[in-house]
Amino acid sequence: MTAQLPRLPWGLLLALALWQAAALALAGSYLLAGPLEVLLWLWRNAGLVSRALAVTLGEAALGFLLGNLAAAILALAALLLPRAERVISALALLCFCLPLVATGPILRVLYGPGIGPQVTLAALAVYYTTYLALLVGLRAAPAAWFDLVRSYGRGPGQELVQVRARAALPYLMAGLQIAAPAALLGALVGEFTGAERGLGVLVIRTMRGLDAPGTWALALVAASVSVAAYAGIGALAQRLQIPPALLLSPPRQARRGRPLVTAGLVALAVLALWTLAMEGFGLSPFFAKRPWDVWTFLVTAPDAAAHRATLGAALAETLAFAVPGYLAGLLLGAALAAGVVLWPRTAQLLLPAAIALRSIPIVTTAPLLVLALGRGATGTITIVAVMIFFPTLVACLQGMRQTPAQVGELFDSYAASPVRRLIHAQLPAMLPAFFAAARMAVPAALLAATTAEWLATGTGVGALMALTASTSAYGMLWSATVLLALLAALAYLGIERIERAVLARYASEQVT
Numbered sequence: 001m002t003a004q005l006p007r008l009p010w011g012l013l014l015a016l017a018l019w020q021a022a023a024l025a026l027a028g029s030y031l032l033a034g035p036l037e038v039l040l041w042l043w044r045n046a047g048l049v050s051r052a053l054a055v056t057l058g059e060a061a062l063g064f065l066l067g068n069l070a071a072a073i074l075a076l077a078a079l080l081l082p083r084a085e086r087v088i089s090a091l092a093l094l095c096f097c098l099p100l101v102a103t104g105p106i107l108r109v110l111y112g113p114g115i116g117p118q119v120t121l122a123a124l125a126v127y128y129t130t131y132l133a134l135l136v137g138l139r140a141a142p143a144a145w146f147d148l149v150r151s152y153g154r155g156p157g158q159e160l161v162q163v164r165a166r167a168a169l170p171y172l173m174a175g176l177q178i179a180a181p182a183a184l185l186g187a188l189v190g191e192f193t194g195a196e197r198g199l200g201v202l203v204i205r206t207m208r209g210l211d212a213p214g215t216w217a218l219a220l221v222a223a224s225v226s227v228a229a230y231a232g233i234g235a236l237a238q239r240l241q242i243p244p245a246l247l248l249s250p251p252r253q254a255r256r257g258r259p260l261v262t263a264g265l266v267a268l269a270v271l272a273l274w275t276l277a278m279e280g281f282g283l284s285p286f287f288a289k290r291p292w293d294v295w296t297f298l299v300t301a302p303d304a305a306a307h308r309a310t311l312g313a314a315l316a317e318t319l320a321f322a323v324p325g326y327l328a329g330l331l332l333g334a335a336l337a338a339g340v341v342l343w344p345r346t347a348q349l350l351l352p353a354a355i356a357l358r359s360i361p362i363v364t365t366a367p368l369l370v371l372a373l374g375r376g377a378t379g380t381i382t383i384v385a386v387m388i389f390f391p392t393l394v395a396c397l398q399g400m401r402q403t404p405a406q407v408g409e410l411f412d413s414y415a416a417s418p419v420r421r422l423i424h425a426q427l428p429a430m431l432p433a434f435f436a437a438a439r440m441a442v443p444a445a446l447l448a449a450t451t452a453e454w455l456a457t458g459t460g461v462g463a464l465m466a467l468t469a470s471t472s473a474y475g476m477l478w479s480a481t482v483l484l485a486l487l488a489a490l491a492y493l494g495i496e497r498i499e500r501a502v503l504a505r506y507a508s509e510q511v512t
Contacts, residue, residue, distance in 0.1 A: 033213035038220055041213040049202070049221060056187050056199040057225070059115050063122020064183040068176065070123065071130035079138050079164075089135075090266040090489075091273075096128035097443050097488035100186060101450040101462055102481040104193040105469035109287045118190030118198070125186035126179035129440070133175025137168030173237040178391070180229035184222060189451075193469075207455075289478040297475040310464070311480060315487075318460035321377055322449035325384025329445070330438055332385060333392025334430070340393075341400055341426060342418055366452045380452045387448035392437040399433025400426040428506050435499035442491045446484060 020034040033041075042049060074092055078085040100121055107117035191200025199218060206214035271291050278288045285293060298304055298311075340346055366383050403426050411421045453462025461480055468477040 033216045037213040038217045041217045042221070045214070045217075049199075049218070052197065052199045052202050053221060053225070055197045056118075056184070056191065059118040059190065059198065060122050060183040060187040062115075063119045063186055064126055064179065066119065067123030067125070067127035067183070068130045068179065071127040071134060071175075074127075074131050075134035075138060078135055086262050087265050087269060090262065091269055092128055092131055093492060094266070094270060094485055094489050095124065097446075097485045097492065098124065099443075099450055099465075099481060099484045099488075100125065100189045100447055101454050102465045102477060102484065104189050105465070106287075106474075106477065106481065107190070108193040109474075110283065113194075113196065115190075115195075117193055118187045118195060121190040122183040122186035125182040129178045129182065130172070130175040133171040134168055137171030138164045169242050170237070173233060173242050177230055177233045177237075180233055181226035184226055184229070188222065287472070287474045289474055293475065294479050294482055297479050307476065307479070311461075311476070311483060314459075314461045314464040314480075315483065318446070318449050318453065318462065321380035321452075321460070322384055322445045324377070325381040325449065326388060326441060326445040328381060329385040329388025330392050330434075330441065333389040333437070334396050334434060336389070336393050337396035337400065337430070338422060338427070340397060341422060366448075366455050380449055380457060383452045384445050384448040387444050388441045391441065391444075392434070395433040395437035396430050399430035402433070403429040431503060431506055432499075435495065435502070439492050439495050439499070442495065443488050446488055450484070 016035050020036065022032055022034075024034065074088055078088045081088075103124065104117055104121055107120055111117050111120075187198070188200040188203070191198040192204065195201055199222060203215065203218050205211075206218060274291055278285075278290055281288075289297075296304075297307055301307070407425050407429075411425060416424075449460065450462035450465070453460040454466045455462075457463065461484060465477055465480050468474070468480070
């Protein structure tokens, strides 16, 4: 018998053919380079790219480690101090909602030269996902397991090690899978703020030189690394025989206290930590603004009204693009998930393309997409939608696969069509995963919109923050950062309230 050659995935071949055809059609436009040009550029600059990639990977790995360590500490604190959990979760959410585009220049001023901003942004990009995953996982063990441990006379320490830690492993691996590409994105954004070395520095150089092959080659390298990290953690989980887990909302505890009290405690904690950090390190108020500096800038200063008007107009421009892109990304992800369920063969083409699009760091492709689609609404909305639809697609697919087997057997007994099964069984089972993706997509939508404005369109809050960072207008920069973080946190909490109302009707078992 003769050995058969391995079959190449037809979806990959089709994607490469379409890519090359589009590059030929746009030849001379400096917008798109084909796969052959990209590979040739990488061959000629292999040494330069490998050295820059090593720097960026080191920053991303360190941020990944520190961010996940912080997430583990926060999750344990929330578990062991249940009365403080709501405050801890709110603080973690608020920090996660800090816009990387605005935080990067501030960190560059605070740290100075070096890898500090890159590592910090990488850690900020990953810690909340892991925190949420661990908080779910540490509570995922059945009550019978704890009864068994207590029957042997073991205490809370053994419960944590023998029961909770093991139950949390699937959720931890799921969180790490999502966090790995995010760490690379955070490191790249940090390099965009004035680093001396790294992949982000090369991206800036190729974009400014209108080097389309170089830009797409670096985007391909970043995407390949992200996909490899995502797949590598998944393969490790399979090798360790850790089952997959679906990231949903943390189990709701009985409500204690009042929302206004919790909000007041969170506000006091934020103000105290902010002030202590600035004063403790002895940072100059010229660039390290305190809470009262932002209040003065926006409320009590003689020109505070002008400041609010400028910031409000920029924010309105950003939201005009971020909201439609956010909704389009969610709907596209859910629709593609439904299409994959109805026509499973489409997964061979859709899933690799979706993973590739999501894994390409937005800072490398935003300028090219804006140039191709224009500086108006189409370009920015497309960037936001691309940033959001892949996590939504993956979450919705996984949610549909959580449909109880008994429900599927019931539909089989009635010979129900795939469409009826989708509408009446799989879509309701998908709702918790869909809302989980919708909540996590809020900061991502603002990041995508502000990145496009920062690098390409020259409008909105992103452009305003880039301008104020370059002109040392730190009052406006800090105010924009605070406003965007509050807006993202409020939107996140608003979607969570909608989620609870919908799940109480269609998936009541998800709400305790």
